[in-house]
Amino acid sequence: MFDVFKKKRGSTTHSAGRPPRHSRGWIEIRNHLQKAQSLRVLDFGSTSPANINYLTSLGHSVYMANIVQDATRPEWLKPAQPVDSKDAAPEFDVDRFIAANLDFSGRDFDIILLWDTANFLPPEMVPALFERLRKVLRPEGMLLAFFHGRLIGPETAFARFQLGDSDDLQALDSGSFPVRQVYQMRQVENFLEGYSSIRFFLCKDNVREVIAVR
Numbered sequence: 001m002f003d004v005f006k007k008k009r010g011s012t013t014h015s016a017g018r019p020p021r022h023s024r025g026w027i028e029i030r031n032h033l034q035k036a037q038s039l040r041v042l043d044f045g046s047t048s049p050a051n052i053n054y055l056t057s058l059g060h061s062v063y064m065a066n067i068v069q070d071a072t073r074p075e076w077l078k079p080a081q082p083v084d085s086k087d088a089a090p091e092f093d094v095d096r097f098i099a100a101n102l103d104f105s106g107r108d109f110d111i112i113l114l115w116d117t118a119n120f121l122p123p124e125m126v127p128a129l130f131e132r133l134r135k136v137l138r139p140e141g142m143l144l145a146f147f148h149g150r151l152i153g154p155e156t157a158f159a160r161f162q163l164g165d166s167d168d169l170q171a172l173d174s175g176s177f178p179v180r181q182v183y184q185m186r187q188v189e190n191f192l193e194g195y196s197s198i199r200f201f202l203c204k205d206n207v208r209e210v211i212a213v214r
Contacts, residue, residue, distance in 0.1 A: 018155065020168035024201040025144045025209035027167050029111060032142065033058055039110040042136075044117045045160040046174050054163045063109070067101050068120045068158065068177055092122040098132055108136045115161050116146040116207070118191075123181040130191040137214045143195075147188055149206035151179050 033039065039060040043051055046066050055062045070076075076097045077090035112133055118126050137143060148156050156179045159171035183191075185200065185208070192198050192212045201209040 018157070018159065018171045020166070020170050021203070021205060021207075022167055023169045023203070023209060025146075025211050026161075026163075026169055028211060029113070029142060029144050030163075030165070033060065033111065036110070040107065040138075041111045041113065042104075042109045043113045044115055048160055048162060051163045060111075063104070063107070065102070067097075068117060069175060070101055071097065071121050071125070072177065092124050094122075094125040094128050097125060098128050102129070102132050102136075104136055108138050108141075110138055110141045112137055112141070112143040113161075114143060114145040116148055116159075118145065118183070119148045119156075119179045119181060120158055120177045121180065126181070126183075127191060134192075134194055134214065139214055140196075141214045143192075143210075143212045143214075145188075145210045145212070147183050147208045147210065148179050149182060149208060151182055153206070155205045155207065 033041075033055070037059055040063070041055050041060050042063045042065060043055070044065050044067070045051075046069075047064055052062050052064075071092075076093050078093045114133065118129065121129065133143060150156055157173060158175050158177040160174040162170040162172055164170075188200075188208070188210060189198065192210070195212040195214055197213045199211050201211075203209060
């Protein structure tokens with residue numbers, strides 16, 4: 001499910017996370033946000049009053065989606081079929097999850113801040129996630145995504161990225177969810193097929209940032 005914020009304020013609690021990280025992708029998105037007017041922004045992660053206040057102060061509407069936590073619930077696993085092996089892992093119901101959690105009621109967006117969400121989702125639903133986001137991104141709209149290069153390490157802890165005028169992002173601890181899959185550049189390019197342009201930024205913390213333009 002997702003929440004809508006237009007000049008509204010919410011509340012949530014986070015503990016301190018990692019040191020701020022420099023983000024070339026965020027710098028480009030921030031510059032666009034500061035120059036444009038009345039954009040519709042989809043921000044993935046737990047509800048963040050700081051992000052809501054920052055984006056609405058620039059005159060934009062904010063929509064938030066927190067699907068990593070939802071994807072861990074057993075209700076999204078398909079019932080085992082009689083022909084399945086008793087050792088087979090339950091299959092994730094991608095179509096039902098997308099329909100329930102990424103239904104934006106006909107809305108489309110100018111900016112999508114996906115962050116590193118894809119690394120924490122069941123791998124079988126990641127292609128469907130990007131397909132869905134491409135459909136709800138407006139022409140010339142921009143998507144920012146991060147991809148971890150490691151399965152484990154302090155920089156892979158699940159975090160909410162806090163926005164501001166700084167070139168650095170503050171990563172705040174946001175739950176105990178492991179990286180489920182590491183994706184290579186070619187895989188990411190396949191996820192973003194159909195976009196007019198894709199640019200990669202390789203960062204020092206083994207995170208690859210991507211900006212895709214619809």
